[in-house]
Amino acid sequence: MLNGVVKDSLTGETLIGANVKVLGSIQGITTNTYGFYSLNLSKSEYNISVTYIGYKSIIKTIDLNGNLRLDFEMQIQQSKLDGVTISGIKSNTELTTMSRNEISVNKIKSITTASGESDVLKSLQLLPGIQSVNEGNSNLYVRGGSYDQNLILLDEAPIYNPTHALGFFSTFNADAIKNVTIYKGVSPAQYGGRLSSVVNITMREGNNNKTQVDAGVGLVASRLTIEGPLKKGKSSFMLSGRYSYTGQTMNLLFGKIGSDIFKLSSLKNISNQNKIWFYDLNSKINIIVNSRNHVFLSVYSGYDYFYSYVLNNKNVLNWGNFTSTIRWNHIFSNSLFSNFTLYHSKYNYSSYINEDIRNFIWESNIIETGFKADFSYYLSQKSNIKMGINGIIHSFSPGSIIQGDTNSIINDFSLDKKRSAEIALYFDNDQTINNRLSLIYGIRFTSFLNLGPGTVYSYNNSMSEITDSTSFGKNQVINTYYGVEPRFSFRFKINNSSAVKLAYCYTKQYLHLLSNSTVGLPTDTWVPPDKYISPQSSNQYIIGYFRSFNKQKIDFSIEVYYKDLLNIIDFIDNADLFLNKHIETQVLSGKGRSYGMELLIEKKIGRFSGWISYTLAKTQYKINQINNGNYYSPRYDIRHNLTFTGNFNLNRSWELSSTFKLSSGGFITLPDQIFIVDNIAFFDYSARNNYKLQPYHRLDISAKYNSSKNEFRRFKSQWMFSIYNLYNRKNIYSLFVKQDPDNFTMASVYKMYLFGIVPSISYNLKF
Secondary structure (H helix, E strand, O other), X not given: OEEEEEEEOOOOOEOOOOEEEEOOOOOEEEOOOOOEEEEXXXXXXXXXXXXXXXXXXEEEEEEEOOOEEOOEEEOEOOOOOOOOOOOOOOOOOOOOOOOEEEEOHHHHXXXXXXXXXXXXXXXXXXXXXXXXXXXXXXXXXEXXXXXXXXXXXXXXXXXXXXXXXXXXXXXXXXXXXXXXXXXXXXOOOOOOOOOOEEEEEEEOOOOOOOXXXXXXXXXXXXXXXXXXXXXXXXXEEEEEEEEEOHHXXXXXXXXXXXXXXXXXHHHOOOOOOOEEEEEEEEXXXXXXXXXXXXEEEEEXXXXXXEEOOOOOOOEEEEEEEEEEEEEEEEEEEOOEEEEEXXXXXXEEEEEEEOOOOOOEEEEEEEEEXXXXXXXXXXXXXOEEEEEEEEEEEEEEEEEEEEEOOOOOOOOOEEOOOXXXXXXXXEEEEEEEOOOOEEEEEEEEEEEEEEEOOEEEEEEOOOOOOEEEEEEEOOOOEEXXXXXXXXXXXXXXXXXXXXXXXXXEEEEEEOOEEEOOOOOOOOOOEEEOOOOOOOOEEEEEEEEEEEEEEOOOOEEEEEEEEEEEEEEEEEEXXXXXXXXXXXXXXXXXXXXXXXXXXXXXXXXXXXXXXXXEEEEEEEEEEEOOOOHHHOOEOOOOOOOEEEEEEXXXXXXXXXXXXXXXXXXXXXXXXXXXXXXXXXXXXXXXXXXXXXXXOOOEEEEEEEEEEEXXXXXXXXXXXXXXXXXXXXOOOXXXXXXXXXXXXXXXXXXXXXXXXXXXXXXXXXXXXXX
């Protein structure tokens, strides 16, 4: 048995997904999330190859006489101009998984955004099957699912609101991130609880060889990262902070420069009183106890303050995430690897309303504490078994209001708090049958319990009147849901460069986000299923063709999927959501369907890298009492989505990048006509989401300059220049209807857009 860890030779960081292979055979494996690998080999002499994109390949000859621990330290490939051929890189044709994408941090940092800040989630939006709805928004809509159907993990802890500034930034500071992987179809059985996707984000561990500082200053945010060894080669730390002064930048650009200096009339009504700021703080400690034990401690804290005079000058929003994780890797034997995780995640959100004597503070939160025990058993060279158990406790505070001051006429009020427990067991096996056939099959058992105290109401058939109620004491089980979630992926290798894959999965989602916006407001509320709101579930079927070209430098894939969606929720017309004690009376459930085709051509290495993706998709819901019981399109039903992103190393100093995006418009609800009752005008809506928006398109470019002196000095500087929306396309952010003040039987539709052309500049320093 041969096992060990693959690391970066300079920083000591473990490398996720490095390929360890026996040359001249099909025997090989990729390193797991913690850089660990294990090969079940008999006693003999072997040539072992280790490859990883961006690093020099390693070939080592070993004489295996028994169990051997062998760690590899890989060196970064310094030359960006030689077009180095890296053999042995696993293409999609070699992997059994499908609907899975990884995006490197370097690629994320090269993609242009409106703010000039690197953005993890906006980078994922450029992949096939992933839609964005509003201009500049970071929320993900994956294969017909809403943004609450994504499980977003940061070092194993869930992030409930992954955005800042009402969705314009993601909460993930790219300087603190090591790896980003998204599963859009069949995720590993260890993940569950969401219908659409799993986004697994891993924080950097810190350099365990030397102290290093990275700093950056931009128009809307500044960053500082410090990392280094606690004990050289044995332990390290990483501390990374980001602070955004978006409001101050808006006040300067719009108020002082745009309106006062350049006298732009379009900016004359924009106040300089905006107060919009946020921060992110990531920290991590990693300790190598010995060759069999490794401990990680991660903490993340983020907070937002949002006051926009233009959008709403009587409302201040605050929200924040806090997570902490402790993980223990233990190698029981040469073939059994384990990871034990204890985590805590809290999301707080509040709003201060200041309207004359109606001053009040609205606040809410969700807290999750969980434990995971995950095991990987390398049964043989052809079978890698994973199994484990998860336990979660949820605490919900749906909402409460508190008087803003003594003059307020608002009385204090609070909705009942809720608690629930979730338990899951899972098993899957990654098995190779022969040179052509491989499969991954797994199953996940889940149960969900609502716990007291609480009160359950009974209603008449129309849900308009309460007929009875039942009270439950502390820790009493109010109701229980459970499920069995099978999944499998199958690969048939046609030849060395092409393969066909099939996959299926059934998933359940117990938590619901009650929201009537696509932005992701902090006032959106998470609730557990109950007597009236059942868990959502989905069956997904996928078939795909995969091919690699040019010695595996280029990957091509086409995937076709179909999803059945059950117990999908939506709101009744004119729903009353704010602090409604009987929110179940405002919610309806039904079914949905989503299907589509996804194309991806990706070049990963060489002077030029990037990808082209295209998605053809359709999503429809059918819910009784909505849209007359007929199928309708949700807001994020976007038929066509084409993206291109490319990166070109011009020379040792200059790196050029570009992104182009073209997509169909989504759907919104607009009135068809105005009718008059008692001399009062009312809008009439004939159907839900009856209007299709105009197509969306934009072109972004950027250039990165690394000083030619960087190679010879300790202080390394970098400039980043970018232009978002190069040709000044005015894409629709929202439409609103306004009645004619002189003739209330007439109305006009107005278009709101956020960004025209947006240049930005930032400066980074590393030492």
